[in-house]
Amino acid sequence: MTDPFELKRAAIRLRDQYRALNELKMTPPRSTTARKMKPTFGPQSCIPDGDWALNIELLLVDEGDDDNSNHEAPSGLFNMVVDAQRYIHNKTIQNKDGHRLANFVALHSGAIANQFPAADDLLELIIEQTAYIARHIEKRVGAPLPRAEARHNSTVICALLAQQGVSVTPDLLRKWAERGKLTVAHRDGRNGYLLSEVFSVALSSTR
Structure with missing residues (x-):
């Protein structure tokens, strides 16, 4: 049986990682070269990070695609949380927001651990996603996670x-x-x- 306190702690850590990811949406990528770049044409993202954080979130929240080059990413959080929600008879309307999904698990960790047959799989997915986001943030900023947002x-x-x-x-x-x-x-x-x-x-x- 899954330890509800372990599930809660893991979900809180994942929630914090998604929050850090959201903060980076407002941060332009660091310049890594002084070379003169060719101009780009066509539609450009209005988000400062060029949709980098959003793409990671969608990759992890949606179901994985074997044809996707990022198929090794621990995907599928949305469907897993919705399945858990059915077992605990909770009618919260979910959307594909990683921070909210992780927060839902943290708030209902006791019921999920006791009633959801795949609670161990959910815990494993949460731990893997936490590590995945941390690695990508570290590569992106080359430093510890951003400090708490004002x-x-x-x-x-x-x-x-x-x-x-x-x-x-x-x-x-x-x-x-x-x-x-x-x-x-x-x-x-x-x-x-x-x-x-x-x-x-x-x-x-x-x-």
């Missing part, structure tokens, strides 16, 4: 997103928070949001 009020968040061509309003942020899509910290009578979380939710709502 929170901002709704006015600042909306202004920062507008600079990236993403339109949200303070009312929309509050609705997302009420629905559990965003974490909120209350300070000095104001709500504090994480830019990476808001950006991820805004992006998923347009897919």
